[in-house]
Amino acid sequence: MAVREPASLPEDAAARQRMRAEAPPPHYWRRWTGDAATMPAAATPAADPTPPAPAAAASTGGEAPRDSNAESPFRILIVEDDRTQALFAQSVLHGAGMKAEVQMQPDGVIDAIGRFDPDLILMDLHMPGLDGMRLTTLIRQQPEFQLLPIVFLTGDPDPERQFEVLESGADDFLTKPIRPRHLIAAVSNRIQRSRAQQRQPSPQASAVLRSHPETGLATRGWLLQQVDEALRAGASGGLFFIEIASALGLRERYGYAAFERLMAQAGMCLARIDASAPLARLNDNSFLALARGLDESALESHAQRLRAGLAEHGFAVREDEQVQLRSAVGYTALSLGFEDAGSALEATERSALQARLHSEGVAAYVPPSDTEAQERLALLEGQLELAYQPIVAVAGNEQAQYQVLLRLRRPDGTLLSAGQVVPAAEASGRIADLDQQVMEHALDMIAQRGAEGRPLRLFVSQSPRxxxxxxxxxxxxxxxxxxxxxxxxxxxxxxxxxxxxHSVTLGEFCRRLMAAGVQFCLSQFEPGTEADALLNQLPLGYVRMAARFAGAHADATLRDQLRGVIDQAHRLGLQVIGQQIEDPQAAAAMWMGGIDYIQGNLVSSVGSELDFDFQNAVL
Incomplete structure (x- = not known):
């Protein structure tokens, strides 16, 4: 009798065969229990050399400890706003013995990663508010999450979109609908490789806190400790702040992964220029080097050598493309009496800002004289006063919201503006104290108005430091x-x-405060490659245009730029504020461009009271 071909099976039998083919391998979940029998190689994923976790963890329903000597269940964080899709993926992974948690709100993903400690993130592409690519970029900006596998699962068939997803920092791209065993295999294989990599012994185990395991550069914390030690010992030498120019433009053009490789190459190049000076990467585009024992007369030439060595090198960014990197180098001598590494770092960063303005791209930190220091401190003596300016919705809105403006009343009655007070506070190291006072006043006002049943929203400026x-x-x-x-x-x-x-440090701060609902506004906005990239990288709610756009009614080019920014912001779900609106023509141009809010003397001048009638305010 001839063997019956599979195609000749009855429909219900064929369906049952398909169901069996899609089910997880038998007893798959028991691979993490101590009494599990050895499974045939064909029925299990790639062999794993680590011993199984204790049986007690599985039998009691508790989680086995996650350490290098025990194989615990794979942990997957599913980021998906469609509940049906999320529960389907979770059920499939649970059926394969994995632990899967669903996160349907993109804003909660960073916190969920820290709490759940996943081996892999299964990411949806299209989500309201914060899409998968932008969320991946935010995750990759966290140093501790840069190696966390991220796999996209989406129904978008566009090959170009798949390329963009991988450029954003993702590791793989799976297309819906996906067969359950395909999903299990893709997730398992990716996690197994990641765990195997983590188990590799470090060749520099004794220096794990001192150097980065992949780049070999010093860690930021260790280098700052060395700066502290050098300052306490009264050592000679210098501290160098190297800032790579056009970093956001490079990331936007080449993608996150290529940008990270480029910065790694830049770090290694700088380290080779002076192997005796430890070097650490501070954030996305800056490095810090400590040249202990270097004669202070040689600090400037050393800074020039760092900058020139970087500029002369060709860095491979793609297979057939190289780039040269420009930089600004600020430096300071260690002998200037800094209290700690933090104050020395602020000084070198300030000098790097000055280096940007110099054609040679190098600048030294020059401490203020005693007279200047005393004048700055005296400038800060007085009574803090806050002024307010309404921010009014063009389409009408009852929400009371104001821009908070800093004022300082000196003992002689003189009223100083923020433009006078803030630079003095930064130069004297008092900016954090001043910012906290301003924020505390704003929070007091919000709490008071809330208790009175008159909710209030305040826009408060703060220093990045x-x-x-x-x-x-x-x-x-x-x-x-x-x-x-x-x-x-x-x-x-x-x-x-x-x-x-400060995109990295500001991004970290923003994500911490997002958990409490705090929002963020990017002010003084000017369109450009780097500025446009920030709209995607920071978790913003608002964009305030630079003051010059108030003249858009008289300048067609400016008007077109304004419309372009507004359209881009709206596509990203951001609201746009036009400032310094002084006349009806300026307001009309803003309105025609699609602006959401305006502020300026046409609406209301700056005052000390919060009594503007938002309910009846109409443009």
């Missing part, structure tokens, strides 16, 4: 919780110039 302090983020989160404030009532203004320099 303040936002980089972890203690400030802790204080702000605690204060918001203690006073029962709705976090969405607080909008922190980030100036474009600051954000371009």
């Amino acid at each position: 303040t936002l980089a302090r972890e203690a400030f983020a802790d204080w702000l989160l605690q204060t918001i919780a203690q006073r029962g404030i709705d976090g969405t009532s607080v909008v922190i203004d980030l100036r474009l110039g600051d954000a371009l320099i």
